[in-house]
Amino acid sequence: MKAVNQRSLPYAGLADAATAPIQDAARFEEIDWSFPDSTARGLTHGLHPWPAKFIPDIPRTAIDLYTDPGDLVVDPFCGSGTTAVEAAVSDRRFIVGDLNPLAVRIAEAKCEVPTPPQAMEIVRWARGLEIARPGEYLSLVPDIPNRAYWFSDDVAAQLAYLLAELRGLGHSEAFMEIVFSSIIVHASYQESETRYRRVEKDVTPERVLELFRGRLAAALAGAEPIRSLVNAEDSVGRRYMVHDAREPFPSVEPNSVALAVFSPPYPNAFDYHLYHR
Template identity: 30%
Template sequence: MTLDDVAARTPSLLQFTEHSDRSLTHRMFRYPAKFHVPVAAGLIEQFSTPGQTILDPFCGSGTILVEASVRGRSSVGTDLDPLAVAVSRAKTSSFPPGQLESVTERLQTCLATLRRPDSEYLALAKSDLTDDDYRRALDGLWVPAIPRLRHWFRNYVIIDLARIRSQILKLELAPAIERWIMVVFASIIRNASNADPVPVSGLEVTAHMRRLDAAGRVINPFALLDKALGRAVRGATAYASERSPATSTSVFQSDATTLQTPTQPDVIITSPPYQNAVDYYRRHQLEMFWLDLTSTQADRLALQPSYIGKHRVAASNPILKAPWAPSPTAQEWLDRMQEQAPPRARDFRAYMTSMDAVFARWADLLPAGGLAVCVVGRSTWNGANIPTDELFLEMAQGRFSMLDHLSYPVKNRYMSYARRNGADIAEEHVLVLEALPPDALP
C-alpha cells in the first residue's frame, strides 16, 4: 500500500473483543495513557503468534508484556522512565503460591504498631502536625529530597509514608519481592499527596483538591496501602496462574532512540508517547523520589531532555541540532508552527527527530518481514488536527511497507490529557508496518 493509497482511504475499524473480566495485574498502578487492555490483547492476537517474542520499546506500565505472557508470547519491554520499568517488572513478576500472602501478612503485622487510630486521622484532616511536632516525629526517618516536599504532602502523611517505607525495608525481603512491594507502595503516593489524582497528565495541587482538603479530606496512608496490597496480591495470583510458563519477560531501561536488545524481537507492538500530551517526567516525580529511583533533582533533570513528546523543549536540547530530513508534510507543519509559535515548532521538531531515530532503530532490530504495530493519536494545534499517523507513515517509508491502517474511538478518558495543551485525542490509529529486507533500504 503506498502513501497515496493510505491518504485516499478511511482506516478500517480495529476489531477487538470487549473486555474479559480478567484484570490480572493491570490495576496495580494507575499509569497515564496506558493501553486499553482489549486493544493490547487484540493487537497481540492479530499480529503475533504463540512462541514469538514481542518488543514494546515504550512499555510504560507493561500492558503488552502482561497480555503477551498470558497469550504464550515472550516479551521485552523497555522505557526511558525508571518508574515505568519498576512498574512493568512488578506487574510481570511471578511468585510461588502463598509467598505474597505471607509477606504482606508479615508487613501488616509490623505496620499495625505504627498505625494511628481512625480518630487521629479525622483530627489530622482538620489540623495537621505543627512544624515542631513534624520535626520531632521525623526522629531520623529517611524522607525523600523532593523539592517543596511539604507543598506536595501534609506533615503527618510524610511521617506515615516514611514509616511504611522504612518498615518494608526492615523486612529484608528478597530483591524481587521487595521491588514488588515498593511498587504497591508507589501506587498509593498520588492519592496520599495533595496533588489531584485525576489529571494524570502532570502534577498539580488543583483548586478542586484545595476545596476537598478544606472540607476535611481524610488521608490515611495505612488504609490506602491495605487496599492496594489486597488488589495487588489478587492480581499477581491471577497472573501467576494464567501466564504461560514457557514464556519469558525482560524489562530494562533504555532510550528508544538508541535501543539495543539482547534478543531479536519477531514483532514490535507499542504505543509511543503523543506530542504534548502526558508529561511523564513531571507526573512521576513524587513516586520516583519515594522509591529512591532518583536521589537528587540533578539526577532526575539529566533524564528530562530525552523524554519524547514533551512540551516546552528547551532551545538547548541537543535533539534540535540532530540531522533531520523532514518529509513534505512535516516541513509544512514545521513552517506553519515556526511562523505562529516558535516554541511549538521546537516541540514538533524534537518529537519528529526523535521518532525518526526510533523508526530507524526498529528497522535495524526487526528481521525482514517482521511487523511493527504502532498505536498513534492525532493531536491538535490551533484547532487543526496534526496527522501524526501520516507523518509516521512518511517516516517509515523506505524502511517499512504499509500493511494496514486501522483506527478505533477512544472511549476511556482514563488518559485525561490536559486540554489546554491541545492533545485532546478522540481517536487512535494503528499502523501495521512490515520491515523491508536490508537490500531494499536506501
C-alpha cells in the same frame, strides 16, 4: 498503535517497522481496533495509575494474530507494561523498554508477582503494620523540593515507615514498591493523578495505612491469575529495560522478533515527567 510482524526483518531498533508489510492483511482489516465493546479488566493491568495507556485488547489481539507461544514480542514504549502483561500470560517471550524508569518498574511489577507462599507472608506482614511515630521516621524522608508543600509531616513519616518496612520483606520488591507508589498522590495534597494542583485534604497516617492495605489487597487479587499463567521461576524470557527507543535493544538477534506492538508517545498529551517525579 502499531503492530508489525517482523519475522522477515533484520532487527534495527524497529526503524523498518513502519514500512513492513502487514501479514494476513485481510484478518487485520476485519478487526475493529478501537474495541468499542471492550471490558478488559483484571490481571495486574490496574496495579498503578497510568494515564493515556492503550487497552489490553490491542496487544492481546495482535499477539494472538501474529505470534505463537515462545515467540519474541517487543515494546520500545512500554508505558505501564500493558504489552508485557499480555505477552507474559500468552506464553510469549518479551523485551519492553521505556525512558521513564517508573514505567519499566511498573511493567516488571505487573509480571513478576509474588508466589503463593510470598503472598501469604505479605498478608501477614500487612496485618502487623502500625501507625508510625513521626519523630522516628521523618528523618528517613528524602530531602525533596517542596516536600512540606505536598505532604504533612505525619503523612511523610507514615510513607517512610511503609517503604522501610516493605523493603525489609526480602522479596517481591518491584511489586511492593509499585503498590506503595500507587498511593502517593492520594496521600499527598495533589488534587488527582491528572491535576497537578495543591488542594487541602484530610489525609492522616491512619488513612495512608488504610489506602496501602486496600491497594495491596487488590494487587494481590489481580496477581492470582498471573501466577497461574506465568512461570515465576523462568524469567529469562522477560526483559525490562530503561531504554532509548532511538537505539536497538541490546542482545537481540537478527530476525528473532516476531512482533512489535506499542503505543508511541504523543507529545504534549500528558506530562509524565511532571506527574511522576
